[in-house]
Amino acid sequence: MDINSEEEDGELGFSRNYFLAKELGSSSKKSTHKLSEIDIVDEQELRAAAANIEPKHEKEITSLIDGYKNMYSEWVFALRCSFSLLMYGFGSKKALLEDFASTALAEHSVIVINGYLPAINLKQVMIALAEVLSDQVKTKQKVFKSEQPFSSQSIEDLLAFLDGAETEEENCFVCVVIHNIDGPGLRDYETQQYLARLAACSHIRIVASIDHLNAPLLWDKNMVHRQFNWCWHHVPTFAPYKVEGMYYPLILAQGGSNQSVKTAAIVLQSLTPNAQSVFKVLAEHQLxxxxxxxxxxxxxxxxxxxxxxxxxxxxxxxxxxxxxDHELVKVRRHSDGQDCLFIPLAAEALQKVLLEVNQ
Incomplete structure (x- = not known):
């Protein structure tokens, strides 16, 4: 018996069966169901259901977090040696970083950047850093502050001050905690360049977290090894991304006004009291x-x-x-030709935002 002929017959039989199956499949009745016909639940209901999911492996996760806390002294030592800390791994690292900052860095000033917000005003962050540092150190450049306030200086001048301020104290630095340095409001090239230069300043230390798989592609070799000078730590927490996920729509839910209220309230609470008061003036006028x-x-x-x-x-x-930048206010042209400001929320939702902020 010819073995080669048997193999050829087998291949031909497989091919015939394949095309026969395709023909029968194409002739069968196709489903008339459409994606638009799916009964999508309200986003608030879906988030409430997700919040009620019982946590699992609590003892193991607690033991894992305790292990990270035992590394706090090592992390502080790395910061004092002019390294920046970069935390990665599955789960929200927000609570871990804030616990580290409030306990191990209690002797130092700390400023937090919420990179998961849709937009970040980086210059305001640098102004705050300069003001904190100027109060913390004894600098020979006292005229630098008295002649021109930090709020009116350029980013270049602010970076020069943060890098050039002189102090008699050792290990005097301001720590910048950045939740999601790979977030949508920070991941553009220009912002990452400024953050890298900020990290390279002599009195600044960076503690950041990343969650996106391609986050390392944001930096070139010089930024990684010379400016950020990252010290990488794998710290999976398995914690839900409750706060970080607030700005991302759920796939199986339709957005509702309640979600808009929560988002607006969170953004407003991150702003200065004066900014909140200005928003309230506009909101009261609109109502x-x-x-x-x-x-x-x-x-x-x-x-x-x-x-x-x-x-x-x-x-x-x-x-x-x-x-x-945070899409809290929009501009439209009035009938008489002048620009007018309005808040893109319904009256009921706007009242809820004011109540949330006033609490």
């Missing part, structure tokens, strides 16, 4: 004038000036830029 197209910028400035919330148009514009 009391529901038929108007919005509040003219000149009217908002006059009210805020009377209430001593802003000292100049420049200050108001900085608040408005922050609102627009």
């Amino acid at each position: 009391s004038h529901p038929d108007e197209e919005g509040m003219p910028i000149s009217d908002l400035y006059s009210v805020c000036r009377e209430r001593f919330l802003v000292s100049s148009q420049v200050t108001l514009n900085s608040h408005l830029t922050e609102f627009k």
Whole structure:
């Protein structure tokens, strides 16, 4: 018997069966169901159901976190040796980093950047760092602050101060905790360049977390080894991304007003009290004038000036830029030609936002 002919017959039989199956499959009745017909639940209900999921392996996870806490002294030593800490691994690392900062770094000033927010004002962060550092160290450049406030300086000048301020104390630094340095508001090239230069400043230390698989592609070799000078730590926590996931829509849910309220409230609570007060002025005007197209910028400035919330148009514009970056406020052209500000929320949702912020 010819073995080769048997193999050929087997291959031909397989091919015939394959095309026969394709023919029968194409002739069968196709499903008429559509994706749009799926009964999608309300997002608030889905999040509530997810929040009620009972945690598993609590003892093992607690033991795991305790193991990380035993490494705090090692992490502080790395910071004092001018390394930056980069935490990666499955699970939210927000609680872990904040616990590390509040306990092991209690002697140092700490500023937190929530990289999971849709937009970040990096210059405001650098201004805050410069103000904290200027109060913390004894610098020979006292004229640097008195002649020109930090708020009116460029990012380049702020970086020069953070790197050049002189101090008699050893290990004097301000720690910047960045939750999700690979977040949507920070992952563009220019922002990563500024963060790398910030990390290279002599009085700044970075403690950051990443969650995206391709996060290391944000940096080149110079940024990794010379500027950030990362010390990598694998710290899976298996904790849910409750806060970080607040800004990402759930696949099986449709968005609702309650979600918009929570998102707006979280963003507002991360802003300064003055910025919150300016937002409240605009919100109160919108609620009391529901038929108007919005509040003219000149009217908002006059009210805020009377209430001593802003000292100049420049200050108001900085608040408005922050609102627009976070999509809290939008601009539209009034019928008389002037630009008006409005909050893209229904009256009921806007009232809930005010209640959330006032708590």
